[in-house]
Amino acid sequence: MKILVFGKTGQLATELGRRARDGVDIVRAGRDRADLGVPDSCAVLIRATAPDAVINAAAYTAVDRAERDETLATTINGTAPGAMAAACAACGIPLVHVSTDYVFDGSGTVPWKPDDAPAPLGAYGRSKLQGEEAVRAAGATHAILRTSWVVSAHGANFVKTMLRLARERDVLRVVADQVGAPTPATALADACLGIALALRASPEKSGTYHFSGAPETSWAGFARAILDAAGIVCTVEDIPTAEYPTPARRPLNSRLDCRATAATFGIEQPDWRAGLNDILEEIGEVSR
Secondary structure, three states: OEEEEEOOOOHHHHHHHHOOOOOOEEEEEOOOOOOOOOOHHHHHHHHHHOOOEEEEOOOOOOOOHHHOOHHHHHHHHHHHHHHHHHHHHHHOOOEEEEEEHHHOOOOOOOOEOOOOOOOOOOHHHHHHHHHHHHHHHHOOOEEEEEEOOEEOOOOOOHHHHHHHHHHHOOEEEEEOOOEEOOEEHHHHHHHHHHHHHHHHHOHHHOEEEEOOOEOOEEHHHHHHHHHHHHOOOOEEEEEOHHHOOOOOOOOOEOOEOOHHHHHHHOOOOOEHHHHHHHHHHHOOOOOO
């Protein structure tokens, strides 16, 4: 079985390349093969590659920059997934499209269900919501998989930032009123692969799903866990979002209800604490 992955060097795409199952050939496509800023190139590559399934692990993820560059963000996150889905529909193959908790407004404290009404707070969320709508409208067998707080041993992410800053400072002031759950990219990759295979056999499972780590925590709580696991002594001071202003508003409630994913595909939420230990071990930051 051949799976075409849009994305090559990002956290999820990297793990998809590393975690292919026996009998599954992963073809990762970077910008040199398909530029999501030119959506038609995505459809061309799907037709030329003739895969058995497609996973879209690529996105415009610069949340703050999207506020001033919404046109490009919308092309990459909105129009390009629609082009992929249309090509998949024409070829009769499933698409797994990765989306985000940012399609919600972050209100309340109850985990968001897949069928809750989206209400994005900013340009990034709006662009990702447009991608979801385009995928559904194309008529392909698909799974829209919303996730949150993806971390890995690769690229720039919160884990590496906390480790670096904790070695430069005695105190880190970290937002404590944004609550969700880190999602190890390894587990997300496994989920995407499992869902792609399931959709091949059971296209009636098409729909929108959630997948994130567990248990819930805040960014400040996650920071403490990172430093504790790495054996770094540094005080983490809780602050409200209001004391850390950014161009784009962040959702306060990023909790995701993942029960439908478990019920439909048998894929349970991973414990992010175990995933964190794996990440620290890979980058050589395990407490000694």
